[in-house]
Amino acid sequence: MTYHRKLVAGILAALVVFTFAFSLSAGQYDLSFVQVAAWFCHQLGLPVLEDVQISAQQEAVLMFIRSPRTLVGFMVGAGLAASGTILQGLFSNPLADPGIIGVSSGATVGAVLAITLGVNAVNMFAMPAFAFVGAIAAVLITIGLASRNGRIPVLTLLLSGVVVGMLLGAITAAMLVVMDEYKLQQYLFWTVGSLDYRRWEHVLMGIGPITLGIGIMLLMARHLNILALGEAEAKAVGMPVGRYRLILLLVSAMTTATSVCISGSIGFVGLIIPHMMRMLVGPNHKYLLPASIVAGGVFLLFCDSLGRVLIEKHEVNVGIMTAFLGTPYFLYLIRKNSNLDK
Numbered sequence: 001m002t003y004h005r006k007l008v009a010g011i012l013a014a015l016v017v018f019t020f021a022f023s024l025s026a027g028q029y030d031l032s033f034v035q036v037a038a039w040f041c042h043q044l045g046l047p048v049l050e051d052v053q054i055s056a057q058q059e060a061v062l063m064f065i066r067s068p069r070t071l072v073g074f075m076v077g078a079g080l081a082a083s084g085t086i087l088q089g090l091f092s093n094p095l096a097d098p099g100i101i102g103v104s105s106g107a108t109v110g111a112v113l114a115i116t117l118g119v120n121a122v123n124m125f126a127m128p129a130f131a132f133v134g135a136i137a138a139v140l141i142t143i144g145l146a147s148r149n150g151r152i153p154v155l156t157l158l159l160s161g162v163v164v165g166m167l168l169g170a171i172t173a174a175m176l177v178v179m180d181e182y183k184l185q186q187y188l189f190w191t192v193g194s195l196d197y198r199r200w201e202h203v204l205m206g207i208g209p210i211t212l213g214i215g216i217m218l219l220m221a222r223h224l225n226i227l228a229l230g231e232a233e234a235k236a237v238g239m240p241v242g243r244y245r246l247i248l249l250l251v252s253a254m255t256t257a258t259s260v261c262i263s264g265s266i267g268f269v270g271l272i273i274p275h276m277m278r279m280l281v282g283p284n285h286k287y288l289l290p291a292s293i294v295a296g297g298v299f300l301l302f303c304d305s306l307g308r309v310l311i312e313k314h315e316v317n318v319g320i321m322t323a324f325l326g327t328p329y330f331l332y333l334i335r336k337n338s339n340l341d342k
Helices: 002-025 033-043 057-091 103-117 124-146 155-175 181-192 200-219 220-228 232-237 243-261 269-281 285-309 318-340
Strands: none
Touching: 002 269, 002 318, 033 057, 033 155, 033 285, 057 155, 057 200, 057 243, 057 269, 057 285, 103 124, 103 155, 103 181, 103 232, 103 243, 124 155, 124 243, 181 318, 200 220, 200 243, 200 285, 220 232, 220 243, 220 285, 232 243, 269 285, 269 318, 285 318
């Protein structure tokens, strides 16, 4: 099993290198892998082949357009996959995803409110800030509704998340009614999810909360293994279930909220990546969580890069690409679980 995990780790490392190179080279302004490698070596102060030519315009494209977009894509994918792994472990359900506790619905309300008030036209950080606050508020409301005497029952939390999501969906619909056509286009761009026009400011906005959240998750992987066994088993070994469950919920909510607020609503990453990695490395979160983090970043980056080259002179948003690639696997999961229930 150790050899198998090392093989998976090696494959993931190779995929990271490939997807980064693919993302930096893909787009309307064509760049070869060799040019990307030469530019990267130049940035590190390493010797570059003399016959590889890189113009000042190409360097500008790599530095100010594709590099921040690539880093944001990998961060968002890693954050969503990590949060999905945590929630699937807490709910003991492979069909759980980061939106199940109201994060996506809350972020959408915040984003729509920013568009409605017009504050997103004043400052580029206004809409992400509104989305982040909305996501965190939605999670706190969900947890508050589910809490009973210091306990957070999983089923009650799930039902509370569904109810809060429906309420926030109604609030979003009410605000859309009063929007003009231009603002509706902005809302559509948000809901589809995209990495267009991501800048170094977006990297700085997300790297702190996402890195912190992932770090805490990795440190708590052993505790998540115990929680995944069930509440009774966790209490039997002396674990304060409510406290650890609350910490993991808040950390996953913070990570998801940050990811969503800088990229829009992107589905399927937090759903399918943890399940795929579980089949490859097993259910132990000590290995599952790091594998899901890397695979989530690779998957989202690949979807974004593929969307840039799929149709000539047009770009397919990453949220559409993840849905196209994720829907067949989601249907397979439903089919598999329905067969197990028989």
